[in-house]
Amino acid sequence: SDLVVTVDGGSYTPAHLQINPYVPVQITFVRKDASPCAEVIMFPALDISETLPVNQAVLIQLPALAPGKYAFHCQMQMYRGTLTVKPEG
Numbered sequence: 001s002d003l004v005v006t007v008d009g010g011s012y013t014p015a016h017l018q019i020n021p022y023v024p025v026q027i028t029f030v031r032k033d034a035s036p037c038a039e040v041i042m043f044p045a046l047d048i049s050e051t052l053p054v055n056q057a058v059l060i061q062l063p064a065l066a067p068g069k070y071a072f073h074c075q076m077q078m079y080r081g082t083l084t085v086k087p088e089g
Contacts, residue, residue: 007041007052007079008032012072015081021088025062031055040075043083 006013007029019025031038031052041060042049052058062083070083 003027004057005029005081006032007038007074010035010078012079012081016084017081018084018086019062019065021067021085022064024064027060027062029058029060031058037074037076037078041072042075043070043072045070 003017003019003025005017005027008031010033017027029041029050029052031054034054039051040049041052041058043060043062046062046065048060048062050058050060065085067085067087070085071080072083073080
């Protein structure tokens with residue numbers, strides 16, 4: 001159940017992701033927007049930052065996470081999304 005997020009038109013689609021707790025997850029980001037703002041994807045709380053080349057799939061490996069909400073955004077915080085780690089059960 002790999003997640004795919006498209007970066008285009010000033011937003012992430014989908015912008016709100018839900019995953020299960022305590023299992024590592026892969027998210028594929030596909031940047032279609034040539035705007036420089038779309039170039040970097042950041043998960044600040046996880047200390048993850050990756051460059052997204054245009055029209056290339058980039059796989060982001062997330063560690064096993066505790067339940068909660070984790071923001072992700074571009075370097076200028078114009079593209080914004082939320083990763084929700086569901087409570088157990």
